[in-house]
Amino acid sequence: MAFRLALVQLAVSASKADNLQNAARLIKQASQNGAKVVALPECFNSPYGTSYFKDYAERIPGQSTEVLSKAAKENNIFLIGGSIPEEDNGKLYNTCTVYNPEGNMVAKHRKVHLFDIDVPGKICFKESETLSPGKEFTTFDTPFCKIGIGICYDIRFPELAYIYSDLGCKLLVYPGAFNMTTGPAHWELLQRSRAIDNQVYVASVSPARDEKATYIAWGHTTVVSPWGEVVATTEHEETIVYYNINPDYVDEVRSQIPIRSQKRSDLYKLTKVSE
């Protein structure tokens, strides 16, 4: 069944209260415009940066996730709640929660691959200074299709996307916050790669760009089709990106170019490591 997806490219400020209020307002707007699945960006309630995570962290359920649950219920939508810094048992995680139209949490994804990079003269970022990595794959069912969740840096790991498509996902959603170095170089390329590798829709949701922030987000919230085409995108201001997802198109592309049944599983295989 086709459905309208809305990606909220939220302007995130240092005020958590403003961020929550703004998110609730734009979620409502997206639903009034016909969206059945709405997604927020990575770190939607807090500026993105290791110096902020501890101060903005919350337990789940907590203030921010209560707002998400209420917004999902009031607007009768599936809500992919971007991410928030989560505190649990003395550890911090970068966590995405997902709500069904009844306002119940149906999935929780803790960023699996932490963003630790060092590009000399450009950007050095070490999420692992304050965050711990998640250990779970995260998918959830909707009446439209199964959806897989990754957070930002998770998109660089093709194995995760492959596992999600193998589990039956037809749409992968990555709340993310690429930056002014990696954004122009890799943001679209990675989405198109994951879409083509797996013949799925890929959607990535960024915060709007704030030139005064310590970490400047690239923006360019985007949807890519299973054919690898950019079918919806934007620049870097606060906005909502809409696209009508047709899960049947995934099957169409897969039957035209049947790489899934042509894999040489006699030669190679991806296996899940159990604990």
Ligand SMILES: NC(=O)CC(=O)C(=O)O
């Ligand atoms: N912020 C991230 O997690 C990832 C990112 O910016 C990149 O991979 O580049």
